[in-house]
Amino acid sequence: MLKNYFITALRNLSRNRSFTIINVFGLALGISAALVLFKIVLFEKSFDTYLTHYDRLYRFTKKVVSPNSVELEGGMQNPFAEAFKNDYPDLGIPVRTFYIGENQLSVQNVTGDWSHFEQRDGIAFVDADFFKLFDYEWRVGDSETALSKPNSAVISESLAEKYFGVTDGGYDRVLGKEMKLNNELTFFISGVVSDPPKNASLPFKLMIEYESVEAIFDFYQPDSWTSTSSNAHVYFLANENVTGDQIRSVLPEMAEKYMPEGENETIFQLQALADMHFQPEYNTYGNIAKSKDFLTGPIAIGIFLILTACINFVNLSTALAVKRSKEVGIRKVLGGVRNQLVLQFLGETFLITILAMLFSMGVAELVMTNMEDLARYNLSLDLLNDTPLLMVSVAIVVGVTLMAGLYPSFILSGLKPVAVLRSKGQSSLAGNANTRRGLVVVQFLISQVLVICTLVVISQMKFFEKKDLGFRKSSIVTFPLPSNEADKLDLIENELMTFPGVEKVSFSFASPLSDNNIGSTFGYAPLETTGEFDAAFKVIDENYLELYDIELLAGTDISEYDTALAEALISEQALKLMGLENPQDAIGETIRSGFGGSKRVVGVFKDFHNKNLRNKVDPIIMVKYPGYYYEGALRFEGSDNEMSGLIAKLESAWTAQFPDIIFDYSLLSDQIMQNYEDEANVLRLFQIFSGLAIFIGCLGLYGLVSFMANQKTKEIGIRKVLGASVGQILNMFSKEMLILIGIAFILAAPIGFYLMNDWLSGFEYRIELSLWVFAAAIGFTLLIGAVTTALRSFKAATSNPVDSLRSE
Incomplete structure (x- = not known):
């Protein structure tokens, strides 16, 4: 059978x-x-599950409450780990990590000269106990002692192959080899391990002894409880039989004991490693966390x-x-x-x-x-x-x-x-025709919901591109500064200003909308507030406002001759926090600053977006600190053909001052759109899968029309004998299609509205859902459906009626 x-x-x-x-x-x-x-x-849910102590691993985080904001942070104060270890040794092992991601690595070649490479990921500073928490397979070296000496480092197999050419398993030849990080830190290899798997939240490939971070990170303050870097995380391996609640119960005591009086309220928290990949509100390495x-x-x-x-x-x-x-x-x-x-x-x-x-x-x-x-x-x-x-x-x-x-x-x-x-x-x-019609309605319901979602995401992406951010974003080239020595910067500026089309050159900590921000606090004496206001601090020079076309509402720009570094520019949001309405009233006022002491306000500028459009505009304070110039920018008004000549000029000026550093640059407009990479990926997903759904739906519609054609074979023959035209026969099939797609749209429109309104609610700045989105969705679906119906029904409409009526 x-x-x-x-x-x-x-x-x-x-x-x-x-x-x-x-x-x-x-x-x-x-x-x-x-x-x-x-x-x-399944892959996203598998993050870190390969770790031996997965169920006992945690990360310390914190919530900082100020008069104007509540911030959730993954970065922890440097002394936290040691203090916790000393106060609660029976609870487990805390480990510090500091991830720096993309940087330059250098190795000596056979002639003794240093060859330079750009390493785009995987560089971190870690405590010696790091390998007790996170599993690596050791090819050579001892996990207990590999990071016990200053400037020691453990490298992964892929980097050992890339930088030292080890392809035969002879990793022992790498031990003791020297490398340089950004030409500032020389370290030696003390071990080689396997590469981290793809589902590792900590994608570390080069792990350097933690205290060495001081050589390359200017903001490193080993004993400060008031300074935090977002890259400095503290992970924790709980001892057996120690629960998360036991650890959380001692955190209020930590805050009360160590946080200085007068600081904004800091609430230490504990995050299970199992939750870390699904809580993007706390920063993660490489921003790989997903909601x-x-x-x-x-x-x-x-x-x-x-x-x-x-x-x-x-x-x-x-x-x-x-x-x-x-x-x-x-x-x-x-x-x-x-x-x-x-x-x-x-x-x-x-x-x-x-x-x-x-x-x-x-x-x-x-x-x-x-x-x-x-x-x-x-x-x-x-x-x-x-x-x-x-x-x-x-x-x-x-x-x-x-x-x-x-x-x-x-x-x-x-x-x-x-x-x-x-x-x-x-x-x-x-008798089953209505069931088949209902199935086609469900198909086109799904298709139209996906089309509506796709059109909304496209509109939001166009909104990102066209939105006025409060500063100029076109025709600006940015480049990192390996050194902020004044004479070198002056030479670079003078060299670039000789190139036709270069209108302005500026040096700063970062561009207006950059992930590299200095977060600190400020206060205003006439206000009696508990704690200080959170603000974003921008380190700028006297050309910054003009280069980025940031509008000054009152006062003057920062002075070229502010050698005391006592001047500050404030934004409209900062002005409101000071309780002032008229920008002119702030000129000459003094503010307390958590970044560099008290400052005298010399100017008020119009608010601009210092974060992506998911977030509200922060209060911003601009100050001058030449020692913190880490990025250069130039404004170029010229043709695309002239741009290549400008980049060559920029590279020449760069190489003259920094011969041992790999040249790099980027366009500000491209950097801004990189902030919306997740949304761009969502758009591509919707485009792909809405296209698939529509295509499969059209196959279903083809099936329905085929069924109708088989059912109505003799009816069509009789109609043609009685004089019906091809157009009239096609119209008979089209009415059915229009009704079904119309019913699907009536159901799809509210579903699509609900889903995309919920998605858009995650953006502080967003489009409003308009009727054209829904009109375009129904129009597009009708067009596709009409083409599909016509392709199948045309054969029935043009068939010979003699063939279908012969049996009668």
């Missing part, structure tokens, strides 16, 4: 090749997209795509049922029972699903190994070693077989043999 089912299934699939191909292709698209999405979700909502979206889209593919299968199968009605009748006359027929048709569905799964696995593998630009990592199916994904794949095959196969199976197996053998199979199937 099973052999008969299998042979019959193959014959039917072969006999109806076009339907088979469409079914396999539609299912494969839905399944492959779902596999990719589910693999991404838990991120996981919901891919799962929902994956399920919807599979559902859409199953609906497509059902519609095509029922369209084919008319042709198979006599087969069912003959089987029943010969003794076939309904259960046998259901199993036969389910077997055919299972065979198609298996073919689709095999095809989709190849497509999914191809996509996952080439998606680094979209997801920042590449993946692989690897079903044999990925039990959760294997279970998901099996569930997909079983689920798709049942969802896609049960309805057509029961419809076909339920046909009356007498009716179908009298050629009334068509009328027997007609």
